[in-house]
Amino acid sequence: MAASTRSRRQRYERRQRWQSGGVAAASTVLVVGLVVLLVPRLSGWESVRRSFFDGDAFRAVFPDLVGPFWYDVQIFLWCAPCIVAVGLLVAMARNIRAPALYPLRLLAVVYTDIVRGIPVILWITLRGFGVPGVLQTREWYGGFIIWGSLALVVTYSAYTAEVFRSGIESIHESQRAAARSLGLSSGQTMRTVILPQAVRRVVPPSMNLLVSLQKDVALISILGPVEALRRAGIENARTFNFTPYVAAAVLFLCVSIPLTRLTDYLLARDRRRMTGTAVA
Amino acid sequence: MTGGSPAVTLQLEQVVKEFGAHRVLDHIDLDVGRGEVIALIGASGSGKSTLLRCVNLLEPIDDGRILLDGDDISAPGRDPDPVRRRIGMVFQSFNLFPHLTVVDNVALGPRKVLRQPKCPAGEAAMALLERLGLAEKATSYPDRLSGGQQQRVAIARSLAMNPDVMLLDEITSALDPELVGEVLDVVRELRHAGMTMLLATHEMAFAKEISDRVCFLDGGRIAESGPPAAIFEAPQEERTQRFLQRVIDAGRL
Numbered sequence: 001m002a003a004s005t006r007s008r009r010q011r012y013e014r015r016q017r018w019q020s021g022g023v024a025a026a027s028t029v030l031v032v033g034l035v036v037l038l039v040p041r042l043s044g045w046e047s048v049r050r051s052f053f054d055g056d057a058f059r060a061v062f063p064d065l066v067g068p069f070w071y072d073v074q075i076f077l078w079c080a081p082c083i084v085a086v087g088l089l090v091a092m093a094r095n096i097r098a099p100a101l102y103p104l105r106l107l108a109v110v111y112t113d114i115v116r117g118i119p120v121i122l123w124i125t126l127r128g129f130g131v132p133g134v135l136q137t138r139e140w141y142g143g144f145i146i147w148g149s150l151a152l153v154v155t156y157s158a159y160t161a162e163v164f165r166s167g168i169e170s171i172h173e174s175q176r177a178a179a180r181s182l183g184l185s186s187g188q189t190m191r192t193v194i195l196p197q198a199v200r201r202v203v204p205p206s207m208n209l210l211v212s213l214q215k216d217v218a219l220i221s222i223l224g225p226v227e228a229l230r231r232a233g234i235e236n237a238r239t240f241n242f243t244p245y246v247a248a249a250v251l252f253l254c255v256s257i258p259l260t261r262l263t264d265y266l267l268a269r270d271r272r273r274m275t276g277t278a279v280a
Numbered sequence: 281m282t283g284g285s286p287a288v289t290l291q292l293e294q295v296v297k298e299f300g301a302h303r304v305l306d307h308i309d310l311d312v313g314r315g316e317v318i319a320l321i322g323a324s325g326s327g328k329s330t331l332l333r334c335v336n337l338l339e340p341i342d343d344g345r346i347l348l349d350g351d352d353i354s355a356p357g358r359d360p361d362p363v364r365r366r367i368g369m370v371f372q373s374f375n376l377f378p379h380l381t382v383v384d385n386v387a388l389g390p391r392k393v394l395r396q397p398k399c400p401a402g403e404a405a406m407a408l409l410e411r412l413g414l415a416e417k418a419t420s421y422p423d424r425l426s427g428g429q430q431q432r433v434a435i436a437r438s439l440a441m442n443p444d445v446m447l448l449d450e451i452t453s454a455l456d457p458e459l460v461g462e463v464l465d466v467v468r469e470l471r472h473a474g475m476t477m478l479l480a481t482h483e484m485a486f487a488k489e490i491s492d493r494v495c496f497l498d499g500g501r502i503a504e505s506g507p508p509a510a511i512f513e514a515p516q517e518e519r520t521q522r523f524l525q526r527v528i529d530a531g532r533l
Contacts, residue, residue: 178375178434181336182389182441183365192392196379274378275423 050241057243061235065244069228069251072217075149076255079217080210082153087160092190094165108161115158121219123151128223144223152220156213163205167198200270207263211256218252228252289314289476290335290445295344295354297327297334297500304330306500307344312445312478317471319487319508320480322497323523328480329372331497332447335478336369348445365393368438372450374430376422382433383409383418389441408436412466428459435466446470448479452486464490484527488512496520 039045093101093108115123127147171194179189218229226234228248235244290312297305304327312318320328333339335346337353337360346354353363377385386405390396396404409415412432422430431451438446448467452460464486470477471490481487487494488508495505496517504517515521 174371174373174375175377177333177338178369178371178377179388180360181338181364181367181369182437183361183393184389185361188392192388193377197377200379274421 052242052246054241054243057239057241058247061232061244062247064235065228065231065247065251068226068231069248071225071227072214072229072252073255075145075152075217075220075227076214079149079152079156079213083156083160083209083213084206086153086157087164090157090161091164091168094161095168095190097186112158112161115155116162118155120152120155120216121222123155124148124219124222127151127154128220145220145225148220148223148225152213152216156209156216159209160206163202163209164198167202168194170201171197200267203263203267207260211259214256214259215252218248289316289349290478291345291347291350292331292335293345293347295331295334295346296342297330297339298342304500305334305341308500308502310495310502310505312476315474315476316493317475317477317479317491319491319494320478320497321482321484321487321494321511321523322503326497327500328497329449332369332449332478332480335445336367336447337363338369361393365389365441366444368441368443368446370431370434370438370446370448370451372453374422374427374434374454376430376434376437378422381419381421382414382425385422385433386436386440389437393441405436405440408440409433412436426459427455428462431455431463432466435463435470439470445476445478448477448481450480450482452481452483484512484524496523498523 040049090108090111093104094112096102096105127150128144131147132144168190175193175197176189179193180186184192218227221227221230221233224230228251229245232244232248236242290310292308292310295305295308296303306327308327308331310318320331322328330339334341334354341354344354345352348363348366352358353360376382377388380388383402383405386408387398387401390401390404391398394401406415406418409418412435414429414432414436417425417429417433422433425433431454435451451467452463455463460483464483467477467479467486467490479487479491491508493505494508494511495502496511496515496519497503498519504511504515504520511520512524515524
């Protein structure tokens with residue numbers, strides 16, 4: 001009797017799963033089909049397609065963009081760790097309680113307030129053109145890239161610091177009490193108990209910032225280096241076609257989407273390991 | 281350690297603690313002898329937890345003194361860390377570190393505070409876990425353990441520092457009834473081993489069984505104290521009688 005109820009329930013649940021899977025597939029096919037069928041029928045679609053999605057132009061320009069895009073990736077790769085380090089330091093500085101170090105705390109507050117209020121492109125212009133202009137040099141330390149990257153680091157560190165700080169403050173006071181009651185100093189408590197938990201909590205919002213940084217690297221193009229965006233601009237100026245920009249956009253997506261998926265995967269794995277359950 | 285005399289380990293002298301205008305501890309005097317087990321009982325908000333937090337210097341006191349082996353640990357400006365090394369504390373809500381495995385939770389204090397090398401500290405932690413019947417959970421994370429197991433790990437974490445005194449702050453209050461026993465067994469074992477303990481509890485039967493002395497707190501004062509038999513069977517103070525009557529009515533004694 002019990003067994004038959006059980007198998008009936010299982011049959012019912014299996015049917016339900018199949019049904020919802022079927023409905024999801026059917027509605028997706030319907031919507032995608034409608035888009036594919038109807039959009040090309042819109043008036044003006046042909047000119048849109050020619051300007052933005054020209055297959056020949058895409059194939060012609062894509063290989064030329066990969067090299068310059070690698071330049072973007074490099075800038076991203078050296079900026080990201082610097083931003084994490086500086087952001088963490090600023091977040092810690094804002095939590096300092098020692099009176100002698102009060103100026104440091106004040107500086108951290110002023111820094112985040114000012115930097116976050118100014119557009120990234122303004123920072124890049126100010127440093128990228130301003131500093132080499134003042135230095136009057138063509139040596140490496142007069143390079144646009146150095147100062148452009150620095151502008152990115154300075155801006156993004158301010159945002160990252162706030163994310164870290166909110167993570168630190170989200171750890172319950174009882175964790176601090178438990179650590180201090182063992183005799184850990186406040187520094188040790190921060191390093192071994194608070195930060196490891198805080199950092200895990202802020203991984204999703206900081207990844208958000210990293211993805212954002214990966215795109216804002218293109219802003220350095222205003223300083224002159226030929227990275228992907230500038231390269232696409234050159235092609236656009238030559239052919240009056242916008243497909244090169246779309247090609248550049250595809251390249252950026254090729255990095256940012258896997259980056260997001262990778263973080264999701266790492267976080268889910270971490271959560272599974274610690275709790276034994278994964279709530280999707 | 282102090283040689284011969286029945287040394288008093290922990291002394292509270294006229295301790296006052298205020299939160300704003302609210303006086304939580306009102307001139308508390310309490311002596312805890314070496315190896316003695318003292319149970320603090322009283323209604324919620326009577327100051328039991330605050331008293332324990334003050335002893336561990338998690339809360340600064342407003343007046344009076346707290347002495348550990350005759351040494352004023354509550355003196356303003358004193359570094360609390362060396363004192364806390366000698367006083368273990370176990371919390372109601374366990375407060376295990378969720379990002380560390382059980383064995384790393386237990387070994388954290390010895391490693392960071394006592395600067396023991398990683399491996400010996402880990403082995404000592406394993407030995408402790410084995411003693412508390414938790415050896416097979418050593419590499420699990422706290423979230424995978426039952427409440428009773430988590431609380432036993434928390435006790436092990438405190439014990440790993442080899443404290444002179446243990447403060448137990450309602451350590452069974454967050455547990456399901458069937459898990460209370462395993463935690464109380466550990467406390468019994470500690471008593472057997474001669475550990476000095478100050479415990480706040482709602483488990484009256486347990487307080488009666490385990491303690492040398494029971495202190496009934498009411499409104500931030502020790503209203504009555506004495507051997508458990510005297511307090512539970514023949515309370516002198518009217519307040520104590522009323523409190524115990526309420527406990528009996530609730531079926532908790």
